Amino acid sequence: MRTSTLGVGILGAGPVTQAIHLPTLARLRDVFHVAKIMDVDPAIAESVAGRVGTAWTTSMDDLLADKAVQVIVICSPHQFHAEQVIAACRAGKQAVLCEKPFAMSQAEAEEIAAVSRETRVPIIVGAMHTFDPGWLAAKEHWGDLVRTAHTIRYSIVLPPNPRFEDFATEVITRPERARQDRHDPEVAAGMVRAGIMGLAIHDLPLVRAFCPDFTDLEVLSCHVPDPFGYLVNLRIGDRSVQVSGISTESWQPEWTFEALSDVASLRIDFTPSYVQAGSATAAITRGGEATVYGPYPHNGYEGEWRYLADLASGKAAPLDVTELIHDLTFALDVADKASAAVRASAASEAAASQATAPQKEAIA
Known part of the structure; x- marks a missing residue:
């Protein structure tokens, strides 16, 4: 019966709710039911709630006051x-499950931590790969690689999100995004910051697991590829x-994490976020021999929801x-320093272009 499962209240009914969380919850009907959906747009709230046959509202206070809601997922703007x-x-x-980032500053994060401790309400952040069985298997078997690794590589090559969303579900409205001039220093800096806080942040906790000195961080270079993305070289x-994260119109998604030492290596291949296709596969190589873990039946999204159920109970x-x-x-530090680096680089390129313009005109 419905009352035997945990009631989920969803704040924000955009593409992430529609294409990721609702399909995941549909596979976990023995644990959860969607009790209420909130969105500031009543048409979206009503339409998305209608898909799962549940109540809707445009008020956060109304949703939070509802006794049928035991667990909250936050999918609203950052x-x-x-x-x-x-x-x-x-x-x-x-x-509470909050999509990343769960705060926009360290001060906000510390306030959240204090309230969570005071109220004893547990919080998890939707960095889904930290709950992926492939990553968890790698952690269990990588031995001393965290201590000996000298190189970390984390790469995402994906088509634009709408292509995945349209494969996953029929999305009810999505924000329009105009093409931006990545040669403008402020635009380039904003694109890098948005890319890191919106996409790279998924696996920066994985990077941090291999970087105990994460406060000693320097951005060596940063570049904005066309049409969107970031290429950041760091010393940590x-x-x-x-x-790196690159958006491409081609259809060959790749989401990988690698850690390399002189004698061992780890490579994890994750499935794309919007494709409900099981877990990552982890390969650990030592002495020329590779041991592969996975794929396992469920992905990190299902993993985080199952962990949330265990927390709630x-x-x-x-x-x-x-x-x-x-x-x-850590994510804010990477975003701040990378955006500053690309701003300076773009400004330098713009100045050089302006300096050579009179010469080109004279030659013409």
Whole structure:
């Protein structure tokens, strides 16, 4: 019966809710049911709720006051996350899942941590790959690779999100995005920051697992590929780190994480976010021999929801909120320094172009 499962309240009914969380929850009907959906646009709220036969509202307060809602998932725009996480904790819900980033500053993150500790409401952040069985298997078997790795590579090559969303479901409205001039220094800096805080942030906790000196971080170079993405070379402590994300019109998605030492290596191949296609596959190589773990039946999204159920029922220990703060501050540091580097690079290129313009005119 419905009352035997946990009621989920969803704040924000955009493409992530429609194409990721609702399909995932449909596979977990023995654990969850969608109790209410909130969106500021009543047409979207009503239409998305109609797909799953549940109630809808345009008011966060109404959703949080609903006794049928025990678990909250926050899929609203980034700037509302901190306020909504705190409100969900204050409302006495059993657990909260917030899409990344769960705050926009360290101060907001520390406020969330304090409220979570005070109310004893556990929080998890939707960095889905940290819950992927392929990643968890790699952690169990990589031995001393965290200590000995000298190079970390994290690469995403994906078609634009709408292509995946349209394969996953029939999306009800999505924001329009105009093409931007990536040669403008401020535009380029904004694109890099948005890419890191919106896409790279998924696996920056994985990078941080291999970088104990994550506060000693330097951006060596940063580039914005066409039409969108980021190519960032970092030095973190004594580790060389490359973080890249590229949007391409071709159909050959790739989402990989690698860690290399002189004697061993790890490579994890993740399935694309919007494709409900099972777990990642992890390969650990030592002495020329590779051991492969996975694929396993479920992906990281299902993993995070199953963990959330265990949190809500008291079967699992909460995550250390301090670690979530460290994940956020690491991502913000990468975003700040990378955007500053690309801003300076773009400004230098613009100045050089202006300087050569009179020469070209004279030759013409």
